[in-house]
Amino acid sequence: MTQHSPMQTKRSHTGDPMLKKILTLIITIGWSCSVIQLTNAQGMGFGTGEGLPEFDITNLTGDLYRFRSLRHFGMFLVTPEGIILVDPTNSRVAPWLREQLDERFGLPVRYVIYSHAHNDHASGGEAFADTATFIGHENMRKNLMRPEENTPLLPRERLWDANQDGLIQQIEAEGTALENNFSQADTDGNGGLNRAEIWARQFSGSQIPPDIYYSDHAKITLGGKTVELHYTGRNHTDDMTVVLFPEERIIYTVDFLTPKRPPRTQLHGGFIRDWVESLHQVEQLDFDVISPGHELPGTKADVTEQREYLEQLVAAVSTGIDEGKNKEELVETILMENYDHLIEYDLSRPLNVDGAYEMLVSQYPR
Template sequence: MALRLGQITLILALLLSSFAGRAQDESDYRLTNVTDDVFRFTAGNYHALVIKTDDGIVLIDPLNTRAASWIKKTVAERFNKPITHLIYSHSHPDHAYGGEVFDDGNTVLVSHQDARANLKRVRADTALPSLVFNDTLTLFAGGKDITLTYYGPTNGYGNVAVHVQPDDVMFVVDWVVVGRLPYKDLMGYDLEGTLRATEKLLKQPFTHFVGGHADMGNKDDVNAYYKYIQTLHNSVLEGILAGKSLKDIQRSQPMAEFSSLKMYDEWVELNIKGAYEQLVSRSYLKMRESASGQ
């Protein structure tokens, strides 16, 4: 059957748009050296970590099925090594989905016990880890010591910091963000837990910092991030204790010294709102007699 010109044009347009869609997604994918053996895998606004060991590759976070398939193919071509371990940094679906790509019997899947429990509880569409831990776990993998540490509740369930030696790279997802504001209204964050965890993280030595979003950096950058969330917490709390409304606190611009960070104009009021709502609800600040006007 002969196709009319209109049909051919439509088919071509569909082919081109699907190709463009795929190309656009994968053109957002890239591997960047952090050290000789440690790479940041970027997929759009997300970053995962790829560690080359003498025995194979250790991947932290599959991100999603398409990104996971791309990184599996890419490391096979580039390094000619198997993926020996997949570590989930935490339970959130936008970082932990795609794990089924590595569920082929060749890769050990690892997470904190709370991350696995949450993935199971919510029937997450990814592969469940076969190895979990409570406080800390070190993988001695092909000449690299990869230490996973849980510093308490931060964002998501079982969210761990990963330290790679001898490269001295620290990888943290969502609860430390370098060069950019934390996401919008701090959905899912435990702000006080994040402060405590970041204090503990800063007691550890490390040279390179890689986050699951935004910029790479060093320990000074993590210190600067700590100062941001500490200022956010303290200024919003002081505002509430002084009887100010959310609008009053936002108008007083308590975070102005951080205005050079990315997404400041877009998200600073949302950050303040998120901190305000968390502080009010967790500490029952509106249930106090002085706040009730009696």
């Protein structure tokens, strides 16, 4: 796999603190916008089930679209001066998307915004690299760098390392997020995963590093249209961008906020207390509709539901830890019954408790 070093291969945005705080890119203000409708526009109500095309484009509203690669969704906004794309997703869908954009709009992709560095959403940018400027949160810089082989395991991973040899063997990976595809991840074939091999599972890939890194907020103006990038703190990752389309009143929340679905499985490498605070911040943004990276769009009420779900989860697990209960007892007793209507509740509820327990005992003061 090709590794990119953002520090070496791409210019980065630096500047005085005020400029860094609010980075505003004013590109040519275009006009004479003609609204282009796709012939296969399906509205917002389409699912992720079997029988649907592998790739698809759907109009959300006005000049704003979602595109899919099976269960993954990215977005793009068409302006008279070019296209602003969010998450190239992967190297299968990106060339297809480029062809579609050329055919349907005859406009180049001028910006690629990354939601975060994970390889299942941030790969494929090579299809747009000849015309686009890439933008992401500043924590993407470190997340795209492969750690040294002797980097210590993260605190949560050390909980799994029963024999304390600094590696996660297959038996130690059972029941963790490392269980699946273990042997493929063990690239040096020594029977255990080190920090670099664990990193590679989610971050190694063909991601083009950002040309521009921002810290708190950024704004792109192109062809008379505006897109805002908001950093709302750590959640599913520490480099997450909420993309806000103010005119359309829509936000893109990729993996950390999926309407009507709990966070996936053991909450991955997530930061659970910060995640709750991050959702509080999303509730403060001015929008009506959530377009996630998985599943169907939702509304602002789904942010509140997700925040309350995580708050209840954190409170219940923290209380259980204070009472001296172990993880298995908490998985059996914290049922979150008020949320049994959520998608994949049966799958995610026990694994969410498991993940919350591990994060609370390993990373955070309670």
